[in-house]
Amino acid sequence: QSYCQRLQHDMYFLTSNSRLNEQVVDKIILQLNRVYPQILTDTEAEKFRNPKASLHTRLSYLIKHLQKKGDRHCQEFYRALQINAEQLYNDLPSRKILKTTDSTEIDSDMEKCMLNDRGPVFFLTCFSVAAGFALFWYCSHSDTKVIGRARRILGFSPIIIGRHVRNICMLYLEDISRN
Numbered sequence: 001q002s003y004c005q006r007l008q009h010d011m012y013f014l015t016s017n018s019r020l021n022e023q024v025v026d027k028i029i030l031q032l033n034r035v036y037p038q039i040l041t042d043t044e045a046e047k048f049r050n051p052k053a054s055l056h057t058r059l060s061y062l063i064k065h066l067q068k069k070g071d072r073h074c075q076e077f078y079r080a081l082q083i084n085a086e087q088l089y090n091d092l093p094s095r096k097i098l099k100t101t102d103s104t105e106i107d108s109d110m111e112k113c114m115l116n117d118r119g120p121v122f123f124l125t126c127f128s129v130a131a132g133f134a135l136f137w138y139c140s141h142s143d144t145k146v147i148g149r150a151r152r153i154l155g156f157s158p159i160i161i162g163r164h165v166r167n168i169c170m171l172y173l174e175d176i177s178r179n
Helices: 003-015 022-034 043-049 055-069 071-084 085-088 091-103 108-113 120-140 148-154 163-178
Strands: none
Touching: 003 043, 003 071, 003 091, 022 043, 022 055, 022 071, 043 055, 055 071, 071 085
């Protein structure tokens, strides 16, 4: 779809309900005049900035004028609109159509769900089995000889407080149990 066709499609959206205010339209016209002098001449820019005419009329004439000049002029209008009114540019009907028809774009919501096809229950099951084996291995192969109660109480402490603190607590409990 050419920029002229897109601009024709977006014309009603841009001119209705005062979506663009005077300042934004003036900035767009000045940008088309100053930054790209080949788009609007000085006399054309003054004609479209005329405060005596209504904003709706000036904007309609500007869009029709750009469509007559060609696709590159309409493209520069879109660039100026994006720079000066980005939120409005993103809400344009032609932009929404382009976003929905782009088949190469990856849907990030779908990608998040399809990291693997087995689902979260499979992940939780595998994680639980791995954590259970690790916990069993750790508790059954302890390098310190401690009384049964102290071993049961502090057996899982490396998860919370660390191995060195666990060894100190085990020695303390062993000393208390001897007395």
